[in-house]
Amino acid sequence: VLVPNPNYVRDNKCSCPDGPLTCIKGSELVTLHTFKRGRYKDAPRLGRELSVSVFRGEVSAKDATGYVRFNRPPLTEKDKAKIAVRRLSVGKLREAGLVVVHTPGSVEYPEHVSVVWPPRDPVDYQDADWPAEIRAGFTSCFTGEEEGWEE
Amino acid sequence: MNLDSLVKTGELPWSPCPEIKESQVWHVWNHPLVGTYRTPSGDLVLFTVVSDDDGDEDHRLSVWAYVPVAEGDEARFDRPQFATGEELGEFVAGYFTGKEAVLGLADDLVLVHWGPTVSPVGAAPDGLPAAAAQFMTKLIAAAGPAAELQAVLSVVQLLDVAPHADRRLLKI
Numbered sequence: 001v002l003v004p005n006p007n008y009v010r011d012n013k014c015s016c017p018d019g020p021l022t023c024i025k026g027s028e029l030v031t032l033h034t035f036k037r038g039r040y041k042d043a044p045r046l047g048r049e050l051s052v053s054v055f056r057g058e059v060s061a062k063d064a065t066g067y068v069r070f071n072r073p074p075l076t077e078k079d080k081a082k083i084a085v086r087r088l089s090v091g092k093l094r095e096a097g098l099v100v101v102h103t104p105g106s107v108e109y110p111e112h113v114s115v116v117w118p119p120r121d122p123v124d125y126q127d128a129d130w131p132a133e134i135r136a137g138f139t140s141c142f143t144g145e146e147e148g149w150e151e
Numbered sequence: 152m153n154l155d156s157l158v159k160t161g162e163l164p165w166s167p168c169p170e171i172k173e174s175q176v177w178h179v180w181n182h183p184l185v186g187t188y189r190t191p192s193g194d195l196v197l198f199t200v201v202s203d204d205d206g207d208e209d210h211r212l213s214v215w216a217y218v219p220v221a222e223g224d225e226a227r228f229d230r231p232q233f234a235t236g237e238e239l240g241e242f243v244a245g246y247f248t249g250k251e252a253v254l255g256l257a258d259d260l261v262l263v264h265w266g267p268t269v270s271p272v273g274a275a276p277d278g279l280p281a282a283a284a285q286f287m288t289k290l291i292a293a294a295g296p297a298a299e300l301q302a303v304l305s306v307v308q309l310l311d312v313a314p315h316a317d318r319r320l321l322k323i
Contacts, residue, residue: 006166008176008183035205044181045206048163048260053181068180071199071240073280106177106185108234114179 009051009114010123014102020123023102026091029143030054030100030113033064037084037148042135044128051114051126052138054088056102059110061085061149067110080149088141096137152194157217157253158265164215164257165198175230178239181206182260185243187220187228195220195228199243201254201283211259214283218252218272244275247282254286264290 016023024030032054034040041052055064061083065075075083090100093115099122103114115138116122117130130138158167165183166174170191178185184200201214220228224246233239252272255265269285272278291302 006174006176006183008179011176012179035207041181041206045260049182051181053179067236068203068205070178070184070236071244071276071279072202073276103179105179106231106233107236107239108232112179 007050007124007126009101009103009116009126012103012105012112012114013123014104016102020102021099024056024090024100024113026094028056028090029058029087030056030090030093030115031059031064031085031110032088032142033059033061033068033083033085035079035083037082040086040139042139043130044126046128049128051101051103051116054113054115056111056113058087058145059085061147062151063110065149067107067112070107084146084148086146087143088138089143092141093138096141097134098138152219154219154251154253154267156190156192157196157219158255158262160262160265162262163260164200164213164255164262167198167215167217167255167262175228177230178236185239195225197228197243197246199247199279201279204260213257213260214287215255215257215262216247216252216272216279216283217255218247218250220246241275244279247272248274248278252282254283256287256290266290 013020014023032040044051064085065083093100097117097119099116099119101114101116101122103112105112116126117134118127162168165176165186171188174186174188176183176186187195187197189195196217197220198215198217201216204211204213233242249271252268253265254268255262257263266286268282272282291299
């Protein structure tokens, strides 16, 4: 079984004064991006990933895509039409049993955030095998606000 | 430096051999996309995704690139900061330009093929994608004419060039 080392959640945690687990307040929103509108990730890929990536705050589909496709050729209009972002409530993610860890990495904007499970020792240990109720909880944190690509 | 020691099949693209040391992930989207690691012999290597599968369950192939970092350049590779993803992309593509590199093909984020570039990587922004395309063309050609035809037809469908009504006829 492949273990997705290194632990990039631990290695990229922020150095904010409040610490990576509490510097993002429950009243904040995070942005989830997709290349296939209507189909959003609801868990990490087992044996490959440790967390689900989101962005801090309300990030546009264009800026989120610029982060993800940092070195790749321009998108076609057809591809842009499939891209979307939706907002998730940080407070609801925590109520659902997930942990929101601020993990900004080398790119300043948008700010990268990792959604992690289980809540015990989340910076050092992450389990990608999210139970069905945790996946459903993650999806239920959608605020209803979704937007597509805008120039 | 021997480029054969950079990557092994059966490994994750960002951790491409079991013996790597001092791995540093710079950029993550669900999984690492850019970073560095040291080979057992102490050489620093820059890795980057060139074409990701973007989490698409129907299309799980991704292409990755690896290049040794010259000793004199190492100071620039210790957790550098970039204002945007585009700036990071320019830095990474710029470092590959003019260098021999290794490319790897991953299926569901596990390396299944790798090989050296046929010539030094061209200038950004097209250098790495062009090198990756050459690498994939070589792999497809080695797999035989049927695979080559299937690959061409897949691209035609992807580009939406063929008439929609005839798409079923294109399956071989």
